[in-house]
Amino acid sequence: MNQIHVRAQPGEVAPYVLLPGDPNRARLIAETYLQGAREYTSHRQLLGFTGTYQGVPVSVQTTGMGCPSAAIVAEELSRLGAKTLIRVGTLGGATPKVAPADLVIATAAVPNDGTTRQLLGGAPYAPAASFEVVEAAVQAARRLEAPHHVGLVMTEDAFYASTPEHARLWASRGVLGFEMEASAIFLVAAQRGLRAGCLTACSNDIGDPQLVPDDVLAAGVDRMVRVALEAIVALASAPSSGPVSG
Numbered sequence: 233m234n235q236i237h238v239r240a241q242p243g244e245v246a247p248y249v250l251l252p253g254d255p256n257r258a259r260l261i262a263e264t265y266l267q268g269a270r271e272y273t274s275h276r277q278l279l280g281f282t283g284t285y286q287g288v289p290v291s292v293q294t295t296g297m298g299c300p301s302a303a304i305v306a307e308e309l310s311r312l313g314a315k316t317l318i319r320v321g322t323l324g325g326a327t328p329k330v331a332p333a334d335l336v337i338a339t340a341a342v343p344n345d346g347t348t349r350q351l352l353g354g355a356p357y358a359p360a361a362s363f364e365v366v367e368a369a370v371q372a373a374r375r376l377e378a379p380h381h382v383g384l385v386m387t388e389d390a391f392y393a394s395t396p397e398h399a400r401l402w403a404s405r406g407v408l409g410f411e412m413e414a415s416a417i418f419l420v421a422a423q424r425g426l427r428a429g430c431l432t433a434c435s436n437d438i439g440d441p442q443l444v445p446d447d448v449l450a451a452g453v454d455r456m457v458r459v460a461l462e463a464i465v466a467l468a469s470a471p472s473s474g475p476v477s478g
C-alpha cells in the first residue's frame with residue numbers, strides 16, 4: 233500500500249534503513265556509500281534511496297527535523313517492510329567530555345518531546361535503542377577507531393529553548409547530548425517490533441550557536457555513517473538477525 237508521506241512502492245525499502253534528519257545528508261550517504269542507489273521518493277523533501285553496501289540492501293530515508301516527522305516516517309517505514317532503523321544525525325553536546333564531531337551512540341533517549349507523550353497517553357516510558365544495534369555499533373566504532381561515547385541522549389522539541397545550564401543539569405544525570413528524533417524512533421520501533429538505534433555526531437555545544445567547522449563535522453559525519461554501515465553488515469550476517477520484538 234502506498235504511504236501518505238514516504239511514497240515508496242512495496243519492495244522499494246530495504247530491511248535496514250539509515251535515518252538522517254537532513255535530506256542533503258541522505259543524498260550524500262546514498263551517493264557516497266551505497267552501490268546502485270536509486271531514489272524512491274522525494275515527496276515533501278523526505279528523500280529516500282535504496283542501494284547496497286557490501287552486498288547488503290540498505291535504504292537511507294530522511295526523517296526531517298523533530299519527533300512529529302520522525303514518528304510518521306518510522307511508522308510508514310514499518311508498513312513498507314523495514315526491520316532495523318538506525319538514525320544517523322547530529323547532536324548538541326551537553327558535556328565537555330563530548331568533543332566536536334565525536335560519535336555518540338545512544339542507549340536510550342530521555343523523551344522531552346510531545347510526540348512520545350501523545351503516543352503513550354502520558355504514561356511513563358523509557359524509549360531505548362535495541363541492544364543488538366548498540367552492540368554492533370560499538371564494535372564497529374572500536375574496529376574503525378572512531379572516537380565515541382555510549383549512553384543517554386535527550387530528545388527535545390524546542391531547539392532554541394536549551395541553555396548551557398539546562399545541558400549541565402542533564403549532563404549531571406548522564407545525558408551526553410541533545411537531539412530531536414531518537415525518542416520517537418525508539419518508541420515507534422518498539423511498538424512495531426522493529427530494531428532501532430541512534431548514532432550522532434556532535435555539531436555544537438548546547439546553547440552555543442557556533443557550529444563545529446564544516447570540515448571537522450563532515451569528517452565526524454563520515455565516521456558515523458561508516459560505523460552505522462559496518463554495524464548493518466555485522467547485523468545482517470549475525471545468526472539472530474531479522475525481525476525481533478524486544
Ligand SMILES: O=P(O)(O)O[C@H]1O[C@H](CO)[C@@H](O)[C@H]1O
Nearest residue numbers: 252253254297321322411412
Ligand atoms: O542533523 P539532524 O539529523 O537533522 O539532527 C539534529 O539537527 C536538527 C536540528 O538542527 C534536528 O533534526 C536534530 O535532531
Ligand SMILES: O=c1cc[nH]c(=O)[nH]1
Nearest residue numbers: 322323324410411412
Ligand atoms: O537538537 C540539536 C541538534 C544539534 N545541536 C543542538 O544544539 N541541538
